[in-house]
Every structure is written in structure tokens, then in C-alpha cells.
Amino acid sequence: MEFLDLSPYEYRKFPLPMRSVGWLGRRFGVQGGGAQNVTVADMQRFKGASRRLGSVTLGTHECEFCPADLPFEGNGEYRYYCRSGEVYAAPSMILHYVDEHGYCPPREFLESLHKIDQLDWDWRAERLIAILRDDSEDFDFRCEAIIDLVHWKDPRVLRVLTDSVKDEELVDIAGDEIGRSLGILVACGFAGDLRVESLPGIVKLGFEQIVRK
Numbered sequence: 001m002e003f004l005d006l007s008p009y010e011y012r013k014f015p016l017p018m019r020s021v022g023w024l025g026r027r028f029g030v031q032g033g034g035a036q037n038v039t040v041a042d043m044q045r046f047k048g049a050s051r052r053l054g055s056v057t058l059g060t061h062e063c064e065f066c067p068a069d070l071p072f073e074g075n076g077e078y079r080y081y082c083r084s085g086e087v088y089a090a091p092s093m094i095l096h097y098v099d100e101h102g103y104c105p106p107r108e109f110l111e112s113l114h115k116i117d118q119l120d121w122d123w124r125a126e127r128l129i130a131i132l133r134d135d136s137e138d139f140d141f142r143c144e145a146i147i148d149l150v151h152w153k154d155p156r157v158l159r160v161l162t163d164s165v166k167d168e169e170l171v172d173i174a175g176d177e178i179g180r181s182l183g184i185l186v187a188c189g190f191a192g193d194l195r196v197e198s199l200p201g202i203v204k205l206g207f208e209q210i211v212r213k
């Protein structure tokens with residue numbers, strides 16, 4: 001799937017407006033080309049922000065720039081919630097494009113990653129919380145909200161995630177993601193009154209991937 005950098009994201013349905021970055025293919029080739037303006041700090045910030053994948057059920061995608069008999073494959077996407085209010089979505093392959101094919105993400109995107117770990121609470125967080133709390137919402141949206149809400153290190157997120165453990169369907173399908181998200185919050189000092197021993201097994205498993213016993 002190929003999209004122009006910074007164009008509105010339309011790969012699939014998502015409850016927030018996003019913009020595309022790094023969805024490369026043969027038609028537009030390796031977009032960008034401004035690598036001379038990219039600093040080591042830009043790249044470190046970008047890679048630091050590309051840690052956790054969402055939407056891994058999308059199916060795999062093959063790199064169109066690798067040799068045809070040995071293509072690199074990727075699955076899922078990174079979502080970057082910026083202080084500007086923008087959300088960018090990139091395929092997991094974006095790291096491969098940068099490292100192996102000289103791709104340079106757009107300047108505007110790289111600039112937006114400043115202080116990405118210090119988000120103010122805003123309507124995006126409210127929207128994702130509302131989705132996760134509403135069992136009539138699109139189930140995939142609810143699962144992605146579990147992953148994306150931890151961009152906000154906030155007690156409100158801890159609360160909604162703790163509550164989501166009571167939803168059997170969510171635990172069945174995304175229990176490990178709930179656990180990882182709880183682990184990320186606890187690792188950042190938001191333990192609240194979370195009792196790890198009372199979490200369902202699959203949730204505990206995800207949690208312990210982040211917070212080692």
C-alpha cells in the first residue's frame with residue numbers, strides 16, 4: 001500500500017484523523033530525499049518514538065525495493081501522537097526504509113516528534129477513553145485505544161485500563177496489550193492501587209514483558 005507523505009491517512013478506518021508517513025512503493029519511489037538536513041538527534045528521536053506497533057493484524061507487507069527473491073517483510077504500524085495535535089501513522093517497515101533504502105521522513109514530521117513523551121491531555125485522549133469504555137464501539141478501535149492511550153502518562157489512563165480487565169472479550173483478544181500498557185504506566189511511576197497478582201494470566205504476561213519480576 002502506497003501513499004504520499006503527509007497525505008491524510010486512509011489505509012483503514014481509524015477513529016482519529018491521521019497523516020501518512022513512510023508508506024513507500026514503486027509508484028512514488030523512495031520519497032523524501034532531504035537526508036542531508038537530518039541530524040543524528042532527529043534520527044534518534046524518530047527511532048525512540050518508533051517502539052510499539054499497533055494494528056499488527058493488518059497482514060504482512062513486502063518491501064518493494066529489496067531483491068524480489070528476498071524481500072523484507074513488515075506488519076503493523078507505528079502511530080506518533082504529537083504535541084501539535086497531529087497523529088502520524090507509518091508502517092513498521094519505515095525503519096527498514098530508513099536503514100536500508102535511504103528514506104528520509106519529512107522534516108515537518110521529524111520536527112513534530114520533539115517532546116513527544118510529554119503530551120498534554122486533549123480531545124484525542126478523551127476520544128480514545130470514550131471508545132475503550134463503550135462496548136458498542138468498533139472492537140478493533142477499542143483494541144487500538146488500549147495501545148495508544150499510554151501515549152498519555154496519566155492516572156485516567158491507568159483507571160480505564162484497569163477497568164478494561166473486567167471486559168472478558170477485550171481480555172481474550174487483547175489481554176497481552178492491556179498488560180503491556182499497564183506495564184508502561186507502572187514503569188513511568190503510575191502504579192495507583194494496581195494489584196498485579198489479581199490480573200488475568202494473559203494480562204499479567206504482557207505486564208511482565210515490560211516490568212520484569
Ligand SMILES: [Zn+2]
Nearest residue numbers: 063065066072
Ligand atoms: Zn527493502
